[in-house]
Amino acid sequence: MTAYLVKGVSVLGAAPTDLLIRDGVVAEVGADLTAPGATVVDAAGLVALPGLVDLHTHLREPGREDAETVESGSRAAALGGYTAVCAMANTSPVADTAGVVEQVWRLGREAGLVDVQPIGAVTVGLAGQHLAELGAMADSAARVRIFSDDGHCVADPRLMRRALEYVKAFDGIIAQHAEEPRLTEGAQMHEGEVSTRLGLTGWPAVAEEAIIARDVLLAEHVGSRLHVCHVSTAGSVEVLRQAKARGVRVTAEVTPHHLLLTDVRAETYDPVYKVNPPLRTDADVAALRAALTDGVIDIIATDHAPHAVEDKECEWAYARPGMLGLETALSIALDVLGPRWDLIAERMSRTPARIAGLDGHGVDPAPGAPANLTLVDPAARRTVDPAELASRSRNTPYAGMTLPGRIVATFLRGEPTVLDGKATK
Numbered sequence: 001m002t003a004y005l006v007k008g009v010s011v012l013g014a015a016p017t018d019l020l021i022r023d024g025v026v027a028e029v030g031a032d033l034t035a036p037g038a039t040v041v042d043a044a045g046l047v048a049l050p051g052l053v054d055l056h057t058h059l060r061e062p063g064r065e066d067a068e069t070v071e072s073g074s075r076a077a078a079l080g081g082y083t084a085v086c087a088m089a090n091t092s093p094v095a096d097t098a099g100v101v102e103q104v105w106r107l108g109r110e111a112g113l114v115d116v117q118p119i120g121a122v123t124v125g126l127a128g129q130h131l132a133e134l135g136a137m138a139d140s141a142a143r144v145r146i147f148s149d150d151g152h153c154v155a156d157p158r159l160m161r162r163a164l165e166y167v168k169a170f171d172g173i174i175a176q177h178a179e180e181p182r183l184t185e186g187a188q189m190h191e192g193e194v195s196t197r198l199g200l201t202g203w204p205a206v207a208e209e210a211i212i213a214r215d216v217l218l219a220e221h222v223g224s225r226l227h228v229c230h231v232s233t234a235g236s237v238e239v240l241r242q243a244k245a246r247g248v249r250v251t252a253e254v255t256p257h258h259l260l261l262t263d264v265r266a267e268t269y270d271p272v273y274k275v276n277p278p279l280r281t282d283a284d285v286a287a288l289r290a291a292l293t294d295g296v297i298d299i300i301a302t303d304h305a306p307h308a309v310e311d312k313e314c315e316w317a318y319a320r321p322g323m324l325g326l327e328t329a330l331s332i333a334l335d336v337l338g339p340r341w342d343l344i345a346e347r348m349s350r351t352p353a354r355i356a357g358l359d360g361h362g363v364d365p366a367p368g369a370p371a372n373l374t375l376v377d378p379a380a381r382r383t384v385d386p387a388e389l390a391s392r393s394r395n396t397p398y399a400g401m402t403l404p405g406r407i408v409a410t411f412l413r414g415e416p417t418v419l420d421g422k423a424t425k
C-alpha cells in the first residue's frame, strides 16, 4: 500500500500542516513531516475535510444503466469529494428485497470509488400497499438501516406507522419523501405566482408540510427515527423546529438546488429545472439557509437524480423530475455558506455519517483517523460544463455557471480515488 505525504494542507481552515496517510489511516499530523518512499501531494492552499457523505443518491442500477451505473455514480461522487453515498431504492427492479440491496452493495464494492450503502424500499415495488421485507434487508450483507420509497410518499398513515414500528427494533430509519399525493395530482412546479402566470399546475407547499406534520407525530408516538428527505419550504422548517423542540427523533436534509435556485427558473420552460419537490421561492430559500445554519436542517444531501437525454430534453410536462448533484454539491455549499469549513464538515460529512451509521466516515483528519478525506481548493473557480461530468447523464442545472471551489483529491481508506482533480480509476 502506497503512503501519501500531504504537504502544507489546512485541516478545516486551520494553519497549514502535513498529513501522512499510511495503511488506511492518517498516521501523523504535524509540521515538516518526512516519509521516505511516500508519494508527496503538494497541498499548499488546499483545505482538508472529512470525506463527504451523501444520504440521498440515485445510482439507477439496476434498470437504468443508460442514465447512471453504480460505477459511474461512484466516480461522480468521488470527484465531488464524497467517500460514501446512500443509494436510493427506486431502481428497476426496486431495491425491496435482500437480493437487490446486496447486488447494489456488491457493485459498489467492485467499483471501489466510494462506499455505497443501499437504502431499502419501505413498500413492495414502492407501491405503498404492503411493507417490503425490511428485516431481510437489514440482515443481509448490505446491512440496510435506512428505508425509503423516495420518488413516492408513504402516504398511508397506517403503513407509515407500521414501518416506523418495524425498524425501531434495529434502530432503523424511515426516510420520507413528504408529498401528499392527493394535493399534487398533475403538478408541474411550485404552486404560486409563477405557476399561475405560466398556467402550469402547482405543487403546493402544504402537500409537503402536511406529511411532515403527520410523520413527526407518528414518529413521536412510536418513539422511532424519522428522516425527512429534501425539505423545500419555509413551513416545513417551522414544523421541524417545533418537533425537534419537543424531542422527536427526526432529522432532515436539504438539497443544494433548493438552497440556491427558485421557481422563476421555470419561466425558461427548460426541464433541467423540473425537480421533485419543485424549486420554491426566495422566502423558502432564505428559510432553508437559516435552518441549515441553525441546525433545524441537519444535513445537505444531493438527491443526485440522473436522467437520460430523452427523459429531460423534451416538453416540460413529459420530462422526468430530478437533477444531478454529486459533482457540484460542495461548490454550491461554499457559495451558499462561504468558507465555514466546520459547518460544511458537520452538514456534509459528520452528521450524515452519524445518521446513516457509517463507521469510519465523517471523522476529521487527525492521527489514527480512517483516511477518508477530501482536499478542496477554495480559491479555484470553475465553469460547469455538462460534457465534462463523470455522470452518465447531463442534467445539471448549473451548466455555464461559474462556481467556487474544486475537489483536488479524495482518499478512501488511504487510497486516492481522485488525484489532481481526476479519478484514479
Ligand SMILES: NC(=O)N[C@@H](CC(=O)O)C(=O)O
Pocket (backbone or CB within 6 Å): 058, 090, 150, 151, 152, 177, 274, 275, 276, 277, 303, 305, 306, 320, 321, 322, 323
Ligand atoms: N427528486 C427528483 O426529482 N427525482 C427523483 C425521485 C423523486 O423524488 O421524484 C428521481 O429518482 O429522479
